[in-house]
Amino acid sequence: MKIVVENLHFSYPGGVDAIRGVSLVIETGEQVALIGQNGSGKTTLVRHFNGLLKPTQGKVLVGDWDTRESTVARLAVRVGYVFQNPDEQLFCKTVQDEVAFGPRNLGYAASKITTLVNDALAMVELLDQKETNPYDLSPTWRKMVALASVVAMDTPVVIFDEPTTGQDAASVARIANVIAALRERGKTVIAITHDIDFCAENFERIIALGLGKILLDGPSQEVLGQEETLALTFVDPPQLTRLGKRLGLPGVISNPQDFLEAYQSYINTDTSLHPGAGERQPSQS
Amino acid sequence: MVVVDVNELTYTYPASAKPVLSNVSLKVTQGEFLAIIGNNGAGKSTLCYAMAGFIPHFFRGSMHGSVHVAGKDTHVTSLYDIVQQVGLAFQNPFNQISGAKFTVYEEIAFGLENTGVPRPQMMERVEKVMALTSITELADRSPYSLSGGQQQRVALASILVMEPKVLVLDEPTSQLDPVGSREVFQVIKEMSQRGMTVVMVEHKVEWIAQFADRVIALHDGQILLEGKPADVLASPLLEEKGFGLSRYTQVARQAVNRDLWPADRPLPVTLQEAVEGFSRVSG
Numbered sequence: 309m310k311i312v313v314e315n316l317h318f319s320y321p322g323g324v325d326a327i328r329g330v331s332l333v334i335e336t337g338e339q340v341a342l343i344g345q346n347g348s349g350k351t352t353l354v355r356h357f358n359g360l361l362k363p364t365q366g367k368v369l370v371g372d373w374d375t376r377e378s379t380v381a382r383l384a385v386r387v388g389y390v391f392q393n394p395d396e397q398l399f400c401k402t403v404q405d406e407v408a409f410g411p412r413n414l415g416y417a418a419s420k421i422t423t424l425v426n427d428a429l430a431m432v433e434l435l436d437q438k439e440t441n442p443y444d445l446s447p448t449w450r451k452m453v454a455l456a457s458v459v460a461m462d463t464p465v466v467i468f469d470e471p472t473t474g475q476d477a478a479s480v481a482r483i484a485n486v487i488a489a490l491r492e493r494g495k496t497v498i499a500i501t502h503d504i505d506f507c508a509e510n511f512e513r514i515i516a517l518g519l520g521k522i523l524l525d526g527p528s529q530e531v532l533g534q535e536e537t538l539a540l541t542f543v544d545p546p547q548l549t550r551l552g553k554r555l556g557l558p559g560v561i562s563n564p565q566d567f568l569e570a571y572q573s574y575i576n577t578d579t580s581l582h583p584g585a586g587e588r589q590p591s592q593s
Numbered sequence: 594m595v596v597v598d599v600n601e602l603t604y605t606y607p608a609s610a611k612p613v614l615s616n617v618s619l620k621v622t623q624g625e626f627l628a629i630i631g632n633n634g635a636g637k638s639t640l641c642y643a644m645a646g647f648i649p650h651f652f653r654g655s656m657h658g659s660v661h662v663a664g665k666d667t668h669v670t671s672l673y674d675i676v677q678q679v680g681l682a683f684q685n686p687f688n689q690i691s692g693a694k695f696t697v698y699e700e701i702a703f704g705l706e707n708t709g710v711p712r713p714q715m716m717e718r719v720e721k722v723m724a725l726t727s728i729t730e731l732a733d734r735s736p737y738s739l740s741g742g743q744q745q746r747v748a749l750a751s752i753l754v755m756e757p758k759v760l761v762l763d764e765p766t767s768q769l770d771p772v773g774s775r776e777v778f779q780v781i782k783e784m785s786q787r788g789m790t791v792v793m794v795e796h797k798v799e800w801i802a803q804f805a806d807r808v809i810a811l812h813d814g815q816i817l818l819e820g821k822p823a824d825v826l827a828s829p830l831l832e833e834k835g836f837g838l839s840r841y842t843q844v845a846r847q848a849v850n851r852d853l854w855p856a857d858r859p860l861p862v863t864l865q866e867a868v869e870g871f872s873r874v875s876g
Contacts, residue, residue: 320738345770346742392741392768393687447684448633470741473767474684476632476796477837502770505840542772547799547840547864554868564844571853571871 309336309371309386309464309496311357317365318352326352328520329366334498336464339491341507341528342500344517345542350500351392353517354467357498358387370465385414388463392470392500394447394454403429403445403453404438410461428460431486448479455486466490468499472506484510508532508546508562516541533560596759596790597621597644601658604639604648613639615814616658621759621792626785628801628822629794631811632835637794638684640811641763643667644792646675663758677708680757684764684794686748690736697739698723698732701751708755722754725780741768749777753784760784762793778804798826798839802862810836827860841867 311334318327326349334340342350355361356368359380368375370386388410391397400406407428411421429435432452437445442453451471458466471483480503487510490497501507507514507528514531516524518541524531532538532545535553544550545560552561557570599619605612613636621627631637642648649656650672660667663678683689694700698719705715723729726746731739736747745768752760762781766774774797782804785791795801801808801822808825810818812834818825825831827842841861848854854870861867 322734322738324738346768346773347740351740393685395685395687446634470768474633474764474796476835478835479633480837502768502774504771542770544771548844550864551841551844551867551871554864555871564840564847567844568847568851568853571848572851575853 310334310369311465311496312369313353313356313366314368315366316353316356316363316368318349318356318361319364320352326520327356330517330520330522331366332515332522332525334496337491337494337496338513339487339497339511340499340513340515341511342498342515342517343502343504343507343538343541343543344523348517348541349520350517351469352520354389354469354498354500357383357465357467358389359383360389384410384461384463386463387465387467388458388461389467390454390458390469390471392473394450397454397457398442398450401441402438403434403440403442403456406442406453407457407460410457414461424460424462425456428456431459431489432456433482448475451475452479452482455483459486459490463495465496465498468497468501470500470502472501472503480506502543504532504543505546505548505562508549516543529560529562532562594623595620596623596663597792598661599640599643599658600660602640602643602660603657604643604654606639606652606654609654613814614643617811617814617816618658619809619816619819621790623758623790624785624788626782626791626804626806627793628805628808629792629811630796630798630801630808630826630836631794635811636814637811638763641681641761641792641794644759645679645681645761646670646672647681650675676704676755676757678757679759679761680752680755681761682749682752682763682765684767686741686745686768689748689751690744695735696733697728697736697747700736700747701754704751704755718754718756722750726750726753727776742770742773745769746773746777753780757789759790759792762791764794764796766795766797775800796837798837799841799863802826802839823859823862823866826862839863845870 313330313332316327316330319325344350359375359378362376398406400409407425408421411424432455434452442450472480487497511528514528523537523541524534532549535545546562548561548567557574561567561570599617602614602617603612604614629637643660646667667675691703694703701719702715726749728746749765766777778800781791805822808822809816810825818828832838839862845854845860849856858870861870
């Protein structure tokens with residue numbers, strides 16, 4: 309399901325110009341991360357994809373549908389949206405009902421709903437909590453219920469607004485697994501995130517927004533290497549990218565494996581990197 | 594001077610069989626910046642609630658042991674008196690917005706109104722704290738029209754404006770962009786250097802290492818480790834228990850196996866430590 313944004317402008321009532329001329333195409337099955345400072349328009353932009361917001365100017369196409377002429381309910385068949393705050397979307401008495409709510413509203417057969425619910429709950433490791441009230445779970449697990457309730461709708465496009473905030477390492481890994489599973493199924497995944505390391509490790513394309521405009525859009529490695537432009541929208545490159553740069557390693561490094569290989573080959577060829585080769589120098593700090 | 598004194602605290606939520614905190618003891622001295630790390634469900638927020646008097650005054654359940662804040666036993670002190678000493682910023686800023694105010698300016702003044710601060714002082718304090726948290730330009734907006742990160746700054750400002758002796762912050766940068774997070778850490782550090790006692794729950798290890806004076810790692814409701822950031826945050830025990838480590842620590846640990854990082858050198862937590870370590874090692 310292709311998403312096309314053409315010269316989009318959006319102003320909130322009261323005059324805040326949140327989007328100031330954005331054009332982009334997201335192809336079927338792409339994994340795209342949206343980054344940028346608070347207030348740069350990330351959430352405003354993705355809320356156009358499921359019709360929660362309508363363009364002030366320009367247009368957004370989801371497949372062959374113009375969002376200006378489609379209701380949110382209709383677009384829900386094509387675009388699933390996981391809110392930043394799970395408490396804005398959870399209201400059923402049990403986890404199972406919550407996750408079944410979406411597919412039920414899309415009018416699927418009972419057997420298909422059961423399959424979708426079980427599959428989504430397995431993905432977020434909540435199969436054993438079907439009968440639990442979502443509000444008896446911790447905020448972390450409520451986030452997983454919210455995730456599952458959207459995944460279960462089986463939409464071709466899934467949007468995650470800040471999926472990793474407040475999550476521990478195990479939970480972030482779980483979210484990465486969900487994204488990988490969706491990628492395998494050919495879904496388009498769009499995520500808003502401030503977690504740049506998570507972004508580097510899980511997304512092939514990154515779009516950086518600043519003050520309602522696109523600053524950078526391209527393959528992750530390319531975008532993450534643009535330190536000066538990223539600074540304009542208050543984003544630091546990933547930790548290992550910064551480390552590689554400080555050490556003078558070539559290329560944009562975004563994971564431990566790449567770092568160790570680049571470092572190994574660099575010290576094999578460049579002795580200036582380690583003036584005290586063979587012996588350890590006393591630390592200066 | 595000890596400002597927060599948690600003594601053998603065990604707490605169980607109502608209708609729950611298992612305690613969330615078991616026999617937790619800790620002291621925080623005046624002007625100290627203590628960071629608390631831990632996995633989801635470790636009891637971090639519960640500990641915040643206990644230090645801010647929400648336990649036992651708002652959450653019932655069973656509490657054993659004691660919590661003293663600024664010398665007062667929270668169990669026998671009224672919430673009204675406790676809030677004059679402690680400010681708590683919730684994990685979820687959306688839940689903290691009062692819903693009773695139309696503008697950010699009024700929202701931040703809400704606590705001061707409720708404690709009877711005279712109007713001229715109230716306005717002076719509100720304006721000062723808005724400048725400090727970089728939200729002056731949001732003054733006339735509705736708190737509900739803001740982005741997640743902007744709301745989080747408002748939530749923080751509305752606690753800072755109370756000028757509490759003890760500031761308890763539950764993941765105060767979760768919604769913020771990286772530069773915004775660093776700014777908040779800097780503001781908090783400044784507060785602690787001026788004598789405010791700070792307890793901050795956070796996941797952002799690299800910045801804890803740079804700003805906090807001490808770290809406590811909470812695991813399954815108990816204190817697993819406690820000490821200086823550099824000692825605690827690179828501890829192998831943390832990795833074993835599934836804590837998130839900085840990428841610098843992770844990569845250096847793998848580098849040890851390849852003889853790219855000396856086994857006897859402490860693992861790095863910050864960029865600077867990593868740069869120093871990797872600049873000195875031979876292949």
